[in-house]
Amino acid sequence: MSLNVIDLIKGQLGPALVTQAASQYGESESGISKAIGGLLPAVVGGLANNSNNQGVLNAITTASSSGILGNLMGDSSNNTWISGLLTSLFGDKVSGVVNAIATYAGISNNSSSSLLNLVTGATVGTIGKYAADNNLDQSGISKLLDDQKGIVSSLLPAGLSLASLNVGDWAARYKFDNDNDQIKTPSQEEPAIEVTRSTTPTGTFPDRNTNEGGGSIWKWLLPLLLLIAAAYFLWKQCDKNKATTVSSTTDSTDVIRDTAAAVSPTDTASMSTSATSGKVDENIDLNGTTLKGYKGGMEDQMINFMKSGAYTNAANDDALKNQWFDFDHVNFKLGSANALEAGSEGQLQNLVAILKAYPDAKIKIGGYTDKTGDEAKNVKLSADRANYIKNWLDKQGVGGQVLGAEGYGSQFAKVDATASDAERASDRKMSVRFAK
Numbered sequence: 001m002s003l004n005v006i007d008l009i010k011g012q013l014g015p016a017l018v019t020q021a022a023s024q025y026g027e028s029e030s031g032i033s034k035a036i037g038g039l040l041p042a043v044v045g046g047l048a049n050n051s052n053n054q055g056v057l058n059a060i061t062t063a064s065s066s067g068i069l070g071n072l073m074g075d076s077s078n079n080t081w082i083s084g085l086l087t088s089l090f091g092d093k094v095s096g097v098v099n100a101i102a103t104y105a106g107i108s109n110n111s112s113s114s115l116l117n118l119v120t121g122a123t124v125g126t127i128g129k130y131a132a133d134n135n136l137d138q139s140g141i142s143k144l145l146d147d148q149k150g151i152v153s154s155l156l157p158a159g160l161s162l163a164s165l166n167v168g169d170w171a172a173r174y175k176f177d178n179d180n181d182q183i184k185t186p187s188q189e190e191p192a193i194e195v196t197r198s199t200t201p202t203g204t205f206p207d208r209n210t211n212e213g214g215g216s217i218w219k220w221l222l223p224l225l226l227l228i229a230a231a232y233f234l235w236k237q238c239d240k241n242k243a244t245t246v247s248s249t250t251d252s253t254d255v256i257r258d259t260a261a262a263v264s265p266t267d268t269a270s271m272s273t274s275a276t277s278g279k280v281d282e283n284i285d286l287n288g289t290t291l292k293g294y295k296g297g298m299e300d301q302m303i304n305f306m307k308s309g310a311y312t313n314a315a316n317d318d319a320l321k322n323q324w325f326d327f328d329h330v331n332f333k334l335g336s337a338n339a340l341e342a343g344s345e346g347q348l349q350n351l352v353a354i355l356k357a358y359p360d361a362k363i364k365i366g367g368y369t370d371k372t373g374d375e376a377k378n379v380k381l382s383a384d385r386a387n388y389i390k391n392w393l394d395k396q397g398v399g400g401q402v403l404g405a406e407g408y409g410s411q412f413a414k415v416d417a418t419a420s421d422a423e424r425a426s427d428r429k430m431s432v433r434f435a436k
Helices: 005-012 015-025 029-049 054-063 080-105 109-133 138-150 214-251 298-307 345-357 375-395 421-427
Strands: 281-286 289-294 324-326 362-368 402-407 429-435
Touching: 005 029, 005 109, 005 138, 015 029, 015 109, 015 421, 029 080, 029 109, 029 138, 029 214, 054 080, 054 109, 054 138, 080 109, 109 138, 281 298, 281 345, 289 298, 289 345, 298 324, 298 345, 298 429, 345 375, 362 375, 375 402, 375 429
Parallel strands: 362 402
Antiparallel strands: 281 289, 324 429, 362 429
C-alpha cells in the first residue's frame, strides 16, 4: 500500500492551528475545520496531477529548509512562491477553488483564500520534510505524488467533489477513484460502446445474469463507502469542535480587573465573551459609518456600550473597571511584542474609528498571557504588547485618548499550565476598556 501523504499533513493542521486560524480570520472553528477538510485533498490532488512538473518538484525540495512549517499562520499568508505554486497547480481556476470552499464551509472568500495558502504551505512543507528525512530525490518525490492519484477523490468530504471545485481539466483527465485501474487520458479511454468478439454460437445471446464481470460493482461501491466513512469522520470532528467551542466560551466569560482593584482571580465579575467562534460576519454601524466586524464582537460591544450611555453616566474610573472588551483577532507573533500576525491591524483600525467617533472617550489597554513560562517575563511581555498597541494608536492620532497600558502576565489566567496549547489560548489575549 502506498503512503497516504494526507495522513502526514494532518499533523500540521491540528486543533491548535484551527483555533488560531479561527481567531485570526474571524471564523468559527467548525467552518475552518470544514474548509481544511476540503482543501487538503484538493491541494494534494493538484500536486499529484503535477508530479512531473519541475517547478512543483523544486518547490517541494526547497520547502524543508524554508522554515515554513514553523510559522504556517505567518509565512504562508502572503508568500509569493505559494501564490506561484497555486497557479501551477490550478491555473486560472484558483478563484474557483476559493469560492467553492467558501460556499461549502460557510466562510468568507478572504478566509478561504488565506486557508488555501496555509494548507498549500503545510502540504509542500510536510512533503519536503518527509523527502529530506527519507533521502528522496526529485524522482522519488514524483513517484510519491503519482501514488496519490488513486486515493485523493475518496478523501473529499461529502458534498464536495473535484467537479464542484472547478479545478480545471485535470479532474476529468484522471480517474481519482481508488480502484487501482490504470490512469488514462481522454485519448486512451475506451469508447462508450465496447465492441467485443463473441464466442457464443450464432443465433444465441450470452446470459447477462452470469457472474462474469460481477466484480465491477466495486468500482463505484467501494469509493461510495469510503466517501461515507470520510463524511462520518468529518461530521464527528465538526461536532467535537463545536463542543470544544461551547466549552471554551463558557470558561472565558470572566472579566479581568485592574491590578489595583483585584483581590484574587475569583474576585472577578462576568462580562461578554470575546471568542470569535459562532460570530456572524457582518457590517457594524458606527453612527452611519460601516465597520467590518462580527455580531457580538469587540466593535459591536464597544459601540453598544457607548450608545447605552454607560460611559457618559459613569461617575468615575472605578465604575468602568469591570467592563473589558477582548480583541477578537489582534494577535502577536509567538514570543514577540512588536510583530503582529497578519490581519491584526484591521481591528486596530476599527478601534481608531470608534475613538474618533467618540472623541471624549478614553481607554486603557491590557495584555495577558497563559500560565506557562517565567512569570516575570510574562508580565514584561504582556506589558510590552500593551504599550505597542498604545504607541500604535498614538501614531494614528488618537493617542490622547489612551490613558494607559498595562501587562498582567498570567495573573488572571484560568487554564492550567499543563493543559494543551489550544486550551490555554483563551488566556493569551489583548483587551481594552473605557476609562476616565
